[in-house]
Amino acid sequence: MPSPKKVRVAVIGCGVISELHLRCFAHNPHAEVVAVCDLVPERAERAARERAPGARWTTRAAEIFADPSIDAVSICTDHASHCRLACAALAAGKHVLCEKSLARTAADLRRMLAAAKAHPDRVAAGVFQHRFEPLPRVLRELVAEGAFGRLLTAAGSLYTLRDDDYFRKDAWRGTIRGEGGSVLINQSIHYFDLLLWIAGGAASARAYSANLGHEGSIETEDTVAIALRMRNGALGSFVATSAGMRQWETDLVFQGTAGSVEMRDDRLFSLVLADKAAERRVRARVDRALAAGAKLFPKGKDYYGPGHQAQIDDFVRAVRTGARPYVTFADAAESDAMVFAAYASAARR
Ligand SMILES: NC(=O)c1ccc[n+]([C@@H]2O[C@H](COP(=O)([O-])OP(=O)(O)OC[C@H]3O[C@@H](n4cnc5c(N)ncnc54)[C@H](O)[C@@H]3O)[C@@H](O)[C@H]2O)c1
Structure with missing residues (x-):
């Protein structure tokens, strides 16, 4: 009760x-x-x-x-x-x-x-x-069910621009002591998380990081490239920069032996299966999930996405009922751990 x-x-x-x-x-x-x-x-x-x-x-x-x-x-x-x-x-x-x-x-x-x-x-x-949004959720289910066959690759990217004023605004930004890193741990962490979460979780990460556009302004990285091995054996990659010319551009692509799916800027961009009847069924399922989600998240959105209300409602429900929240510390920590593995790898080079 x-x-x-x-x-x-x-x-x-x-x-x-x-x-x-x-x-x-x-x-x-x-x-x-x-x-x-x-x-x-x-x-x-x-x-x-x-x-x-x-x-x-x-x-x-x-x-x-x-x-x-x-x-x-x-x-x-x-x-x-x-x-x-x-x-x-x-x-x-x-x-x-x-x-x-x-x-x-x-x-x-x-x-x-x-x-x-x-x-x-x-x-x-x-x-x-973003884990509360309908598209990532249904893609995660479909990958887990093998709708795209055996997962081969999972590739993600985020391109954005954070100018020097952004980093000057608050003392913690762009510092190791306050932020722990920059583009990976902060701006792109949601898409890194979705990449790993949809692909079924990562086992290891190797990375390069660099400060290519904010030299002299921040001590942390503004650009990162990561190679990933997923738990299910698939291989992955993730690149992100906060020194580009784009305001906010994201892409997640999953390739399997039977098909592929791409989510660009939070929307379904392409869905292709070798078996066309299966493709129609999968597409109908995605459409149903999106239609149900449109009712849940009627408000317009900026790049935070519409998920905060759903996550806060989920948190309040968990407190009132004693149920498990949808994203526990342990769940969120899986992606955080890969962020730290990537930073450790980048630091070794
Ligand atoms: N989920 C998202 O999409 C999203 C978007 C933006 C920021 N964030 C996250 O939210 C957090 C805050 O980011 P922000 O942009 O709001 O930062 P911010 O700098 O605008 O605000 C942080 C506030 O915390 C206060 N503060 C710091 N230490 C405190 C303490 N010990 N006790 C009380 N107040 C303290 C600071 O004075 C500051 O006002 C970060 O972890 C950031 O990554 C998440």
Whole structure:
């Protein structure tokens, strides 16, 4: 039985992404944001005033953790603070939703997984909102069912531009200490995650990384190229840059022995099967999934995609019912672990 009382939530970190979290929690009838927190008092005060009327604000996350009336926290801070905040929140008995990248380093990731394991009665969920969209979901099912035959290759890319002003805006961006990396761990992590998730998970990653367009401006990589071996034996590749001329361009292509499918800019771009009757059936299934999804996600979208509402609803449901969230820390950690494997490989060269 779901608990009849509303889930009392605190949002920690009141920067760019918090606005979307606050909007999604406000939209959920079973949750209420009762507190917001940011190290910068003006940000916390403004978030409470504009996005969570009635919520109190603070600059100290410890106050949130010490408040027994708060059930759950949503962590919307820089990468480096995720581990400390999530572990403290779980230790204080809070349910946790943590933005991507779950961790800044492999060691932090291990600590967060251990904290989640130590508190199995608490929900520990990692944000990968694109996993809630209908197209990636149905493609993952189709690949797992062998609709494209044996998977041979999985290739992904993200091309975008982040200018120097973007990195200057906040001190943590473009730094190893604050961000842990750049284009891979931040801008392109969603598409790297979808590539691995749809292909059935990766076993290993080798990589090159470089700073080709932001020399003197950031210490982290703006360009990455990764070779992957998937658990099912397929081989993969991923390239991304934040120094290009494109605003935002993404591509995921899966080739199997019986057919292929390509998702470009979040849309189905091509679907080809050798067996044309099978192709019609698969296409009809994708169309049905997309039509059902269009009802679920009626709003327009920017490049964050429409999945945050679905993920926040899923988190609230998991807190109320004790059910497993769709993306646990352990689920999100699979892609994070490959990010850190790629960075370690790039550093060795
Ligand atoms: N899922 C998505 O599509 C998506 C999109 C954008 C950002 N993000 C992620 O969201 C997180 C935040 O990104 P952003 O762009 O909103 O950053 P931001 O810099 O705009 O905001 C982060 C805020 O956290 C505050 N903060 C840092 N440490 C804190 C602490 N210990 N206690 C309280 N407040 C603290 C900072 O003062 C800042 O206001 C990052 O992990 C980022 O990768 C996810």
